[in-house]
Amino acid sequence: xxxxxxxxxxxxxxxxxxxxxxxxxxxxxxxxxxxxxxxxxxxxxxxxxxxxxxxxxxxxxxxxxxxxxxxxxxxxxxxxxxxxxxxxxxxxxxxxxxxxxxxxxxxxxxxxxxxx
Amino acid sequence: xxxxxxxxxxxxxxxxxxxxxxxxxxxxxxxxxxxxxxxxxxxxxxxxxxxxxxxxxxxxxxxxxxxxxxxxxxxxxxxxxxxxxxxxxxxxxxxxxxxxxxxxxxxxx
Numbered sequence: 001x002x003x004x005x006x007x008x009x010x011x012x013x014x015x016x017x018x019x020x021x022x023x024x025x026x027x028x029x030x031x032x033x034x035x036x037x038x039x040x041x042x043x044x045x046x047x048x049x050x051x052x053x054x055x056x057x058x059x060x061x062x063x064x065x066x067x068x069x070x071x072x073x074x075x076x077x078x079x080x081x082x083x084x085x086x087x088x089x090x091x092x093x094x095x096x097x098x099x100x101x102x103x104x105x106x107x108x109x110x111x112x113x114x115x116x
Numbered sequence: 117x118x119x120x121x122x123x124x125x126x127x128x129x130x131x132x133x134x135x136x137x138x139x140x141x142x143x144x145x146x147x148x149x150x151x152x153x154x155x156x157x158x159x160x161x162x163x164x165x166x167x168x169x170x171x172x173x174x175x176x177x178x179x180x181x182x183x184x185x186x187x188x189x190x191x192x193x194x195x196x197x198x199x200x201x202x203x204x205x206x207x208x209x210x211x212x213x214x215x216x217x218x219x220x221x222x223x224x225x
Contacts, residue, residue, distance in 0.1 A: 004158070040124070040217055040218075041217055042120065042214075042215040042216055042217045042218075043159075043203070043205075043213075043215040045212060045213065048212070056210075056212060090158065090159075097146070097207065097211040098211055102146055102147050102164070102166070102207060102211070104149060104161040104164060105161075105213070106161070107158035107159045107160070108158055109157060109158045110158060
């Protein structure tokens with residue numbers, strides 16, 4: 001099993017569509033992340049779930065809605081997106097970092113999203 | 117504000133050595149990461165530094181100076197497969213990663 005999987009790999013949607021991105025990790029981690037990656041820009045952290053609770057929102061527009069039903073699965077629900085939301089959306093997982101441990105994040109291959 | 121700076125693009129020759137620099141200003145510091153990202157693929161972990169000094173891992177080494185807010189990634193005996201983007205990221209006081217925009221490394225024969 002590949003560590004972190006994402007589906008779909010590519011998505012084209014209109015501004016009025018509703019779609020969902022799915023992420024699954026098989027590494028036994030307890031923290032999961034959504035990132036947005038745009039060309040020549042730093043990775044933007046969108047959402048963090050640690051122990052299945054959201055711990056960071058980072059002022060993401062409400063047209064993006066995350067869901068984490070358990071420690072292995074993460075969804076990003078998309079609704080009435082704008083063309084500027086076109087980007088690569090990356091999911092990552094790790095053991096939750098804190099005072100006593102810091103661990104690297106493992107990334108999925110990403111979903112290339114195009115909003116028309 | 118929080119800021120990570122690294123060069124946008126570098127070019128090097130196969131078999132040579134290249135150093136990719138990263139400077140940072142963050143609220144707190146819990147370590148610095150380097151990741152490699154090939155075009156169209158996921159970022160993959162290369163190294164983690166939390167104490168000053170050099171960490172060596174095969175052809176790749178990473179250096180950290182906390183007092184200077186500075187790190188570099190050193191790649192030796194460059195191979196064509198090393199053509200990729202190299203991402204520098206700092207873990208801040210909230211244990212969240214702050215990312216640089218990445219350095220695209222082009223290797224020429």
